[in-house]
Amino acid sequence: MPDAATLQQVEPTAASEVADLLRRADTQGQAVVVCGNRTKARWGVPPQRADVVLSLKRLNAPIEHSAGDLIVTAPAGATLADINALLAGERQWLPLDPWAGDHCTVGGLIATNDSGPRRHRYGAPRDLLIGVEFALANGCLAKGGGRVVKNVAGYDIGRLLCGSFGTLAVITSATFKLSPKPPASRTVVVRTRSEAEARALLIAITQSPLTPSAAEVAWPDTRCLLRFETTVAAAEQQAAVLTRLAAHHGATAEILTETEEKPCWERHATSVRRHAGTLLRVGVLPVDLPKLLTALQSLASESGLRVVAIGRALLGAVLVHVDGDHAQTAALVGQLRTRLKSANGHVSVLATDPEVAHATPRWDEVGNPAVQQLMRAVKAQFDPRGTLCPGGGPGGLT
């Protein structure tokens, strides 16, 4: 890919300008790379060609909040921070806490389907998105979904765009359903003596009535972070119940209040929010999480790589950051894939250096040849000339 710094960057301020630009590029055979605030500039596969960088960051107003309907509509360049600042006045929020932090744009959030610990309760962008407006490569402006939380009219184009890495269409605006902001929060930090204990405790939590908003695991300083966001009394009560449950499983638990928990969650997030090295997204069955951590332990100690992992313990969605020698990193990715294969786990390389990318596939296979063909067909239908971020799609097919 040509050096992004030398490319022509355009920053439209209206959806119609986005459409015009795409229409021209598409006609002239130019490849367009889309970006927002570049909080995930290293994510995804660098496109095979790039002539124009289309930044949506100035397409950032107005944000329309309908508090009584619990929805917000925001243009692609609005940041999560902008949105949540506006919603806070009505004690509502868009409960996403993505890897990239809250300076990411709406467009980038959707294109990467980036989420964080609160995915446990609230889901990822694909679960909260109810409508989307976008420009197709041919310059048509279109929409999917709507501005009501319940709607099954037509295909859900919004969900298709979630995680499509800007290869199908350019998002210009999105509508999300919102939640009331809970009045209180407590975090319980649990440390178990062994991975078997951790496994038993996690299963006990799923079988308990507890309703955490986040249930995280962190490694190598192995611990679980459980967050209860509800009324003050209910948060305290649940934290106490969890503490007893942990003790029953031989684990220690520490309850953090709102002021104490903030730095703890910040450390947790930033442990993998690194703008160098390799970032992996790993999916496993929740009960296989200890197996994953054991594998990381042995692979890290064999290779001398610095490895950090955090993840949604009860969903099996884990982010792994690897720092160190490129060849060793590529080998670790390969070995991790081998070890997880029998357990239906998979490993995607979200961000890495070119040396690692050359030595290991970015993605596991997306499925059998029919699935691969289908994904190529979707790309060909949306962007027949390969104008949008060619080769940059998820799964390596689009």
Next chain:
Amino acid sequence: MPPVLLQALSRTLPADALLSHPVDLLTYESDALVHLRAMPGAVVLPRSTAEVAAVVRLCHEHGVPFVARGSGTGLSGGALPRRDGVLVSLARMTHIRHVDLDNQYAVVEPGVTNLEITRRVAPFGFYYAPDPSSQSVCSIGGNVAENSGGAHCLKYGFTVHHVLGVEAVLPTGDVIRLGGPTPDHPGLDLLGVLIGSEGTLAVVTEVTVRLLRRPEAVLTLLAGFPSIDAAGEAVSAIIACGIVPAAVEMMDRLTIDAAEAAVHPNFPPSSAVLIVELDGVEGEVRELFSRVEGVCQRSGAETVEVARDNAARDRIWKGRKAAFAAMGRVSPNYYVQDGVVPRTRLPEVLRRIRDLEQRSGLRIGNVFHAGDGNLHPLICYDESIPGQAERAEWVASEILEYCLDAGGSLTGEHGVGADKRASMAKMFTTDDLDTMQRVRCAFDPRSLCNPGKVFPTPRLCGEVPGPYRAHPIERAGLAERF
């Protein structure tokens, strides 16, 4: 229906899995939208993914359309057969293939009913969250097709939030898997677009669903209000308190009367009732529930009954869930509409509906999911009176106009199907529909998979958007528009 295809099907399937005698086909003429009927060319009843794939492959080879059908409870004609096509009934694929409680998922065949999943895991304290009113009979395959919701989707979301993966047969007969019990599969989120595609992209042959732990506490109240507006104000006040109930349902006098006549739920003699249910951990639910009770009182509730036990809760829900069918007690015929408005626009839209009731001379019952603005007006008519059926249809379409005027949607849960496809152009532009058609063309370039549904004017794939021009394969006489 080419005889050669029938012969091929009879060679491929066991004798009891192929129906082609007109008497046998009658059952399949319609789904629950009974006024749209068509006798299918043939019906197949496969028992396995391999049989579904074989049938679809044969249809593909012969260029014959096919329509998948679950339990036939759909209310938009999504499973309306084609005279020139094969109806694929999934009613014999009813096995629960795998249950994994530690990882909270189950793998089921498409003919398994929604409630059967919950029944299977209930002894262990788990359940499957989406709960459409027809949950005791509707199939999970149909739920995937329609992205079904239910009374509790305000808090728990729709089918798309609870389906982790599917196995499906593409219109070519190829079998694919999308998603699965582990999260974050690489590639495009085709699962997200397949769910809710109303059977127009593929035939789903296996579904992996997420199971949830039963909440520790459930509290339900039934409040009677002097008017729909007062009940609506109570809902707004609950939301403004920062409470998301598991369910908020409203019924007006006419639907209360119907429910009373049918199942005697002992609802209060008010102009409107509100059912509010909260669930979660005990402490939280008790605290928030007392606030909800207070809100109802302050909003002018005439009565507030708190369900003291499961039997009382079941009675309240029975009254609500029976509302549609119960209309038969107060009207010879009725038309169920399904539209959505932004919740804050409910009072305005309900006023327009009341006005329409007066103008049309037809009674309109209102039962709706008040938390998310999903209306289900029940339009009463008597088909023995000339012109009334047509007027009811007109009233139903007027109501949809009101929903769209208010920035809402054509359908919140019943789907577009055959019933509302002509209205799609009122909600979506040509470019919006063309984008959806691009998805269709990627999955089903020959438009064999449930054609004639969802889209107002089906395009042939490869057609240039714009004014109508005959497609090359139309000109060659190889395809026709329907």
